[in-house]
Amino acid sequence: MEKEKLDYPPGDFGVWIIIYIELLTFGLFFIGFAISRKNQLEIFNTSQLLLDQRFGFINTVLLISSSYFVVKAIKIIKHSQTSESFTKASSYLLGTIGFGGVFLLIKIFELASKYSDEINLSTNSFFMFYFILSIFHFMHVILGMIILYNLYINTKAGVYTKDEHSGLESGASYWHMVDLLWIVLFPLLYIIR
């Protein structure tokens, strides 16, 4: 028999409002990018060649793995209440923060190398989208890491229980959104030509 569906998404409802608004905002940027690309195909294709796909790929691996770690942390909290499980779950969250940190470092290096090549927002339409989307997403990663750090502290302190862990789920949902946005950004900026 099929498991009965819950009538409420994981975490607080407020965070889902934020997630839906963020998705809508980024979605408009993605569609704007695709339309601009169609109108300026040559500029977009030649500009894209100046990006290093390895950075995009490594960052994708980092964000996907960090999301996976968050899922593992929640699973532990949902199923066990020992001090060992709190330590294990907080270790997964620390790993997530670490991956997020490496993501930011790679992104800083990538953006800085473009600036040093005298490529910036006003170079052309492709790089305008590239910088806006990258920096906008970058800011979301920073906010996500701040949230994750709080979750890490709370998890380590044993604040979340088997029955009450909506704070953890809210933060996790936000981080998964950051991952979801990057999953679309990666092929859009680096691969599709």
Next chain:
Amino acid sequence: MERITKIWIALLLFSLFAFILGRFEIVSRFFIFVLLFSTFLKGYFVIEHFMGLSEVTLRYRLIPTVWLSVVIISVAITYY
């Protein structure tokens, strides 16, 4: 192996596939549509299994899934 671990591995493999297409400039129309479909699957896996929306009623799952579909279809249309 846990289902969530299998999904994580699938997400990594889809990402590797995208990287290989880009790296070796395999950019035919067919492969771009395969890439877009694999991007949709990746997003869908994150929505359903990482965000945990597979366990909730349709109305909450529908919003991000429709969002993802609209974005991917728009990109596909403008590519075509």
